[in-house]
Amino acid sequence: xxxxxxSISVIGVSAMVLTSCVTEQQSEKTxxxxxxxxxxxxxxxxxxxxxxxxxxxxxxxxxxxxGGRVVSLVVPDKDGKPTDVVLGYDxxxxxxxxxxxxxxxxxxxxxxxxxxxxxxxxxxxxxxxxPKNNFGHCLHGGNSGWMYQVYDAEQPNDTTLLLTIVSxxxxxxxxxxxxxxxxxxxxxxxxxxxxxxxxxDKETVVNMTNHSYFNLNGDPSNVGTNMILYVNADNFxxxxxxxxxxxxxxxxxxxxxxxxxxxxxxxxxxxTTFQQIRNATGYDHNWCLNTYKDGKGDDTQVCASLxxxxxxxxxEMFTNEPGVQVYTxxxxxxxxxxxxxxxxxxxxxxxxxxQKYPDSPNKKDxxxxxxxxxxxxxxxxxxxxxxx
Numbered sequence: 001x002x003x004x005x006x007s008i009s010v011i012g013v014s015a016m017v018l019t020s021c022v023t024e025q026q027s028e029k030t031x032x033x034x035x036x037x038x039x040x041x042x043x044x045x046x047x048x049x050x051x052x053x054x055x056x057x058x059x060x061x062x063x064x065x066x067g068g069r070v071v072s073l074v075v076p077d078k079d080g081k082p083t084d085v086v087l088g089y090d091x092x093x094x095x096x097x098x099x100x101x102x103x104x105x106x107x108x109x110x111x112x113x114x115x116x117x118x119x120x121x122x123x124x125x126x127x128x129x130x131p132k133n134n135f136g137h138c139l140h141g142g143n144s145g146w147m148y149q150v151y152d153a154e155q156p157n158d159t160t161l162l163l164t165i166v167s168x169x170x171x172x173x174x175x176x177x178x179x180x181x182x183x184x185x186x187x188x189x190x191x192x193x194x195x196x197x198x199x200x201d202k203e204t205v206v207n208m209t210n211h212s213y214f215n216l217n218g219d220p221s222n223v224g225t226n227m228i229l230y231v232n233a234d235n236f237x238x239x240x241x242x243x244x245x246x247x248x249x250x251x252x253x254x255x256x257x258x259x260x261x262x263x264x265x266x267x268x269x270x271x272t273t274f275q276q277i278r279n280a281t282g283y284d285h286n287w288c289l290n291t292y293k294d295g296k297g298d299d300t301q302v303c304a305s306l307x308x309x310x311x312x313x314x315x316e317m318f319t320n321e322p323g324v325q326v327y328t329x330x331x332x333x334x335x336x337x338x339x340x341x342x343x344x345x346x347x348x349x350x351x352x353x354x355q356k357y358p359d360s361p362n363k364k365d366x367x368x369x370x371x372x373x374x375x376x377x378x379x380x381x382x383x384x385x386x387x388x
């Protein structure tokens with residue numbers, strides 16, 4: 001799903017209170033080249049930091065508690081070279097500046113990832129109006145969704161980070177006080193394992209995801225359409241010109257949406273004879289995963305994968321969710337300077353977002369996103385990296 005460079009109204013950095021923390025000594029840089037001091041700040045009275053997770057096999061993941069964002073993710077390429085495979089910024093100021101550098105780079109999205117039609121949901125007969133911040137719809141929980149909030153953070157060891165947030169009743173129009181956690185774990189087999197959990201005191205909707213932008217080529221200054229995508233899905237949910245799902249579940253057979261046999265994005269991403277490609281100027285769609293059956297997802301099976309023939313880096317995705325949103329950076333190419341001074345071009349990356357289908361609150365036959373008091377929301381996604 002496209003990042004927030006698109007027509008979206010978000011809170012401006014001027015609406016935040018951001019204070020830099022000045023240190024006398026420069027902190028040691030991470031393997032990915034980040035300076036942790038550039039993330040030491042205070043936003044709306046809460047401290048932000050950069051947390052580093054690593055294992056003994058050359059994997060390093062740097063995360064800021066501002067929006068629960070994965071800032072860098074380093075894994076070895078086929079020659080053993082440490083390679084940062086996600087997009088982002090190298091300082092907290094750019095992440096917090098929603099006027100000049102708006103983005104959802106690497107974020108833990110909530111309360112509801114993706115779109116809700118016209119920002120309306122109905123719960124127990126009562127209609128709630130949510131922000132209409134993207135083409136007349138509610139996207140990623142609204143103008144001040146969780147990606148722009150500071151999570152409380154606890155790092156018990158080198159491989160684990162626990163982030164927590166409390167979203168009050170009425171937050172961006174959503175009912176119920178929701179307590180949510182995002183747990184990041186770096187496993188010994190070079191997997192970034194993410195679990196999302198939440199509870200509520202009033203019936204509401206919850207749909208969390210991670211919004212990392214993957215470029216496995218190690219060179220985000222160039223387009224990434226050489227990457228080879230696989231999606232284990234026989235069907236997808238078509239969307240209209242406002243990126244809203246139509247309610248149809250359509251077969252991928254015979255269309256550019258068919259990635260059941262892995263192929264390079266370049267083979268189909270520019271096929272403007274297909275309306276769905278034309279609408280999104282690339283891919284920005286939800287696939288209905290074959291790994292989800294009878295109301296349960298099998299997170300032991302690969303639901304999607306991405307491969308760079310350039311670096312040999314191979315990413316496999318696992319989730320218990322019914323859908324994955326594949327977004328190919330269609331609204332990048334803005335000229336904004338990002339990590340390492342790079343200006344990302346259009347189609348430079350691929351997002352693989354585990355999720356309930358878009359607008360599921362208004363599609364009664366689709367997997368339910370509703371959460372009631374006494375229940376626990378649980379979502380799991382894992383990104384496993386290797387070389388081949």
